[in-house]
Amino acid sequence: MTANTDETFDESHVIENDSAVIDSDAAADSQDFITNQINKIHDEYQQGKAEGRPEETQPRIDFAPYRSSVLRHPTKDLHHADPETIELWSPAFGHRDVHALEADLTIQHNGEPLGERIVVRGKVLDGAGRPVRNQLVEIWQANAAGRYIHKRDQHPAPIDPNFTGVGRCLTGDDGSYEFTTIKPAPYPWKNHHNAWRPAHIHFSLFGTDFTQRMITQMYFPGDPLFSLDPIYQSITDQQARDRLVATYDHNVTSHEWATGYTWDIVLSGSNRTWMEDEDAE
Amino acid sequence: MTQNSTQLVATPGQTIGPFYGYALPYEKDSQLVHRAHAGSIRLHGVVYDGQGTPIPDALLEIWQADETGVISRETGSLVRDDHTFTGFGRAAVDNEGHYTFTTVNPGATQEGKAPFISLVVFARGLLNKLHTRIYLPEDTDALANDPLLSSLPEERRKTLIATREANGDLYFDIRLQGENETVFLSYPGA
Numbered sequence: 001m002t003a004n005t006d007e008t009f010d011e012s013h014v015i016e017n018d019s020a021v022i023d024s025d026a027a028a029d030s031q032d033f034i035t036n037q038i039n040k041i042h043d044e045y046q047q048g049k050a051e052g053r054p055e056e057t058q059p060r061i062d063f064a065p066y067r068s069s070v071l072r073h074p075t076k077d078l079h080h081a082d083p084e085t086i087e088l089w090s091p092a093f094g095h096r097d098v099h100a101l102e103a104d105l106t107i108q109h110n111g112e113p114l115g116e117r118i119v120v121r122g123k124v125l126d127g128a129g130r131p132v133r134n135q136l137v138e139i140w141q142a143n144a145a146g147r148y149i150h151k152r153d154q155h156p157a158p159i160d161p162n163f164t165g166v167g168r169c170l171t172g173d174d175g176s177y178e179f180t181t182i183k184p185a186p187y188p189w190k191n192h193h194n195a196w197r198p199a200h201i202h203f204s205l206f207g208t209d210f211t212q213r214m215i216t217q218m219y220f221p222g223d224p225l226f227s228l229d230p231i232y233q234s235i236t237d238q239q240a241r242d243r244l245v246a247t248y249d250h251n252v253t254s255h256e257w258a259t260g261y262t263w264d265i266v267l268s269g270s271n272r273t274w275m276e277d278e279d280a281e
Numbered sequence: 282m283t284q285n286s287t288q289l290v291a292t293p294g295q296t297i298g299p300f301y302g303y304a305l306p307y308e309k310d311s312q313l314v315h316r317a318h319a320g321s322i323r324l325h326g327v328v329y330d331g332q333g334t335p336i337p338d339a340l341l342e343i344w345q346a347d348e349t350g351v352i353s354r355e356t357g358s359l360v361r362d363d364h365t366f367t368g369f370g371r372a373a374v375d376n377e378g379h380y381t382f383t384t385v386n387p388g389a390t391q392e393g394k395a396p397f398i399s400l401v402v403f404a405r406g407l408l409n410k411l412h413t414r415i416y417l418p419e420d421t422d423a424l425a426n427d428p429l430l431s432s433l434p435e436e437r438r439k440t441l442i443a444t445r446e447a448n449g450d451l452y453f454d455i456r457l458q459g460e461n462e463t464v465f466l467s468y469p470g471a
Contacts, residue, residue: 058293059408066296068406071331072457076437078467081414081429085390086346086399087468091369094356127470129289136359140304150300166304202298204305210344211468213401214410217295234408235293243292266289269470 029192031228037065038233045236057240065230067191083211088272090210093136093170103169105139105181113163115144115182117258120218120246123175126207127269131175138204139179141165146187146199155187180258186225198225198232205265212267219245220261294409299338301403302373306340309361311372313345313384320348323450324382324415324443328374328404331458335378339404341455342371343382343415350388350396386417386451395423395430397441402455402465411465415453416442429466437464 041063049055061073106113124132142148142165145157149164163182171177184199200217207213219232226232226241235241243266252260297305314321328339345368346352353368372380387396398415416424424430430438440463443453456463 057290059295061408063408066406066408069296069408070406071334072336072404072406073408074411074462074465075331075458076462076464078411079429079433079437079464081466081468083468085394086344086352086368086387086397089344089352089354091344091358091367092354092356093358096356097359125289127289127291138305140301142300148300148303150303152302153300164303202295202301202304210399210401211412213342213412214292214294215297215403216292217298231296231408234295240290240293243290244295265292268291268468269288271469 031192031194034065034192034195034230035228038227038230041065042233042236049237055239056235056237059231059234060236063230063234065191066234067230069234083209083271087211088209090135090206090208090212092134093206094134095170098136098168098170100169103167103177103179105141105163105165105167105179108164109162111162113143113160113182115160115163115185117180118183119178119180119252119254119258119260120201120263121176121178121252121260122246122263122265124171124177124205124207124265124267125175126212126267130270131173132171132205132207132267133173133175135171135206135208136204137169137171137177139167139181139201141181141201142184142187142199144182144185146185148187153187157185157187183220183259186223191230196225196228198223198229203265205267207267207270209270209272211271214267216265217244218263221245221248296405296408297340297403299405301340302338305371306373307359307371309363311370311380311382312361312363313343313368313370313382314366315363316383318385320385321383322386324384324398324453325380325450326453326455327378328380328402328455329378329457329459330406333456333459335374336404336406336457337374337376337378339374339378339380339402339407339455340371341374341380341403342369342401343384343398344369344401345384345387345398346390346396348385348388350390352390389420389423393423393426395420395427400455402457404457407457411457412468413455413463413465414441415451417451418442418445433464436461440464 147157246261246263358367358369443451
């Protein structure tokens, strides 16, 4: 692994190895080269769909335009398993684990963070539309200048001493979550020459079954970097990609305080046999 | 609420990226039990890429029953009190791709079932999560009768069975690609 395929700017503490040989070419790739590669995969997908192949709803794990994926995806098909016992349950989190104030990323320091204050709210649902209740949601993100509080992010943009960019909450009985934060900025990375990630917030989610565990990224509507980003475009289907984009919602926006976005998250189906009382309001 | 049979399409996953290190790890995250707990073991191994190179930026989570096969419903995974067994652990690998959990051997959740630990893998460069199982090596009859293991050819089956070390610890490598690629799982409705 080298810095060339990394989203980071300083790999000095990371071990070097043979894959440098592969990566050294990738750094020279232009955005046009990457975009053409993306478009070719998408065109093939569209053509296959027109010929009756199934619609894709998840990212491809083998997606060469995202250089770091080349050696990090299984080449064999996922093996079908019927979930058993432990897989039909999820860890339980409670107020012992998460304080209510952790959902506000703008009050973790002495001063106000810089940038555009936003509220992001939505619901976590399972595949049957049932709310995922009292379950953990974790987020992390760059600040308003596109900088992460992480030792490996050396992007020459300012750190905000009043913003860490980490939050947690528990969903309510209706599956709802809400975070108050700062709108993150895009940032450059080293997938190819002049590569920039669209602004995003990382989301980590648990369901009622451990098989539903997922990590994803929420994006903001109308980002001009969408078509250029191999991580976002690893989802070949436009409708599926749209599911990662929050909606601006003026009803969530509050007077002289914060703009608002809504974003609902649907986990894969639960395989548990649901008891009446579990499903009862 | 009445049973809602609407089938919604799942939101796509995305890579964990490189910057989870200041957000997801937490104090005692990989210590399902205290090291001094009677019966505590180390579960450890290395995460490799398709060239056999250790991956220094992967995050693993395990979820398991206790020693008697009971699935914990206790909260407290994020704020460990060193007494409550919640069954959940999280471990970021180190710079050499090595991970370590301190836990117990899970018991069989049903009589005659082969005990296993559920594992989920996240990494920079990995565009979506991967699920697998870490089976304990001892109960060979149960392993032979396990529906998942018996559906796999021998050389793939062994990628899911941990090795017992002389001191009682469990060793389990994860190979995302290439020779001895770990069997990763999909489930109905995913």
